Amino acid sequence: MENALRRFEFYDKLREPEKKLIRDNALKKELARGQIMIGGSSRCNGVPMVLKGSLRLFRVSDKGREVTLYRIREGEMCVIAAVCLRGDHDYDFSIEAEEDCSLLILTPDMFKTLFNASSAFKTYVFNMLAQKLIMSMETIEMLTFISIEERVIEYLKQNADKNGEIRTTHEKMAVDLGTSREVITRQLGRMAERDMLCVERGKIILKKVT
Amino acid sequence: MENALRRFEFYDKLREPEKKLIRDNALKKELARGQIMIGGSSRCNGVPMVLKGSLRLFRVSDKGREVTLYRIREGEMCVIAAVCLRGDHDYDFSIEAEEDCSLLILTPDMFKTLFNASSAFKTYVFNMLAQKLIMSMETIEMLTFISIEERVIEYLKQNADKNGEIRTTHEKMAVDLGTSREVITRQLGRMAERDMLCVERGKIILKKVT
CATH class of the missing domain: 2.60.120.10 (Jelly Rolls)
Structure with a gap:
């Protein structure tokens, strides 16, 4: 001790x-x-x-x-x-x-x-x-100044393993980023459409995030 | 002193x-x-x-x-x-x-x-x-849990004089409520349409806010 x-x-x-x-x-x-x-x-x-x-x-x-x-x-x-x-x-x-x-x-x-x-x-x-x-x-400041997209990108980068994979749930991300699950799901959907990432069960795989 | x-x-x-x-x-x-x-x-x-x-x-x-x-x-x-x-x-x-x-x-x-x-x-x-x-x-918590409409209503109630008038600008409200001037203007516009208040130059007059 x-x-x-x-x-x-x-x-x-x-x-x-x-x-x-x-x-x-x-x-x-x-x-x-x-x-x-x-x-x-x-x-x-x-x-x-x-x-x-x-x-x-x-x-x-x-x-x-x-x-x-x-x-x-x-x-x-x-x-x-x-x-x-x-x-x-x-x-x-x-x-x-x-x-x-x-x-x-x-x-x-x-x-x-x-x-x-x-x-x-x-x-x-x-x-x-x-x-x-x-x-x-x-x-x-973050909640006031930074858009939800910027916050999600930052979160994913910080939590990705060396293969660019993040094991998390939309619920957990929402709680950590100070927003609702619906907002996270919608945001990840938009980013998936733009081919920035891929959403799987319990896992997000980064593709092109700069 | x-x-x-x-x-x-x-x-x-x-x-x-x-x-x-x-x-x-x-x-x-x-x-x-x-x-x-x-x-x-x-x-x-x-x-x-x-x-x-x-x-x-x-x-x-x-x-x-x-x-x-x-x-x-x-x-x-x-x-x-x-x-x-x-x-x-x-x-x-x-x-x-x-x-x-x-x-x-x-x-x-x-x-x-x-x-x-x-x-x-x-x-x-x-x-x-x-x-x-x-x-x-x-x-x-307020930024995370409370909608911008609820925050605006609370702000107006707290700052109204006995005639229900609030001397403020959209810019000042935005800074105090942690959002942008555009969001405040849009929100006040929506509330004016619903006849909850009346927006004048440098002044907001409360009508029906509960």
């Missing part, structure tokens, strides 16, 4: 009592891929640190549509959980494991102790909040 | 030397409505605190389109400036005065001193970052 904890840039800067607090007292939790951690009937009562795997934070609309807000990767902490647990803010999000995950959960008290005792921890939390704020603002 | 500073929830919790640091050393700045503070050739070299008025933070796309990210109001500090000045993150935004503004600008050194000396200041910065993060995530 010590090695996994070293991925958190604050860890080596903590004093031994604070390191021990995390190692000995944080709750260990394993999640299987696809498992919902927060959302629906599951509630969060601590701040998750991702030792292995990745979490996806998302929101569900009244009509049941989903949007991915951001991901929490190895060496990252879910700072928005810290924010909500302090009770100053109320924000109802969902989190699922996008891969198999190993987590450590800090209780609100442990978070508070570390936040007050360590300036390295405080700086980490400040940076993590700042980073997610900037990422969110970049998402706003 | 003491009264204006009291609007910042951390101010009364500072010790006298830190209060004095802000009062005596922060740079005073007045901005007229519409003045650009950051963006284009103007750069920010401090963290603005809004004593009076309101600032609007926005981004401009390569093609010259604008999107409003959020506003910084009386008693608020531009935390994203603090983030960028630390040099850990790079984000190129613009800020304009939406009303006539009185500001105090903290230099990076003053910000650092306050951040290290006062836990009330640190908590304020943490909360301000968290609040802007949640607001940004709510904007992402």
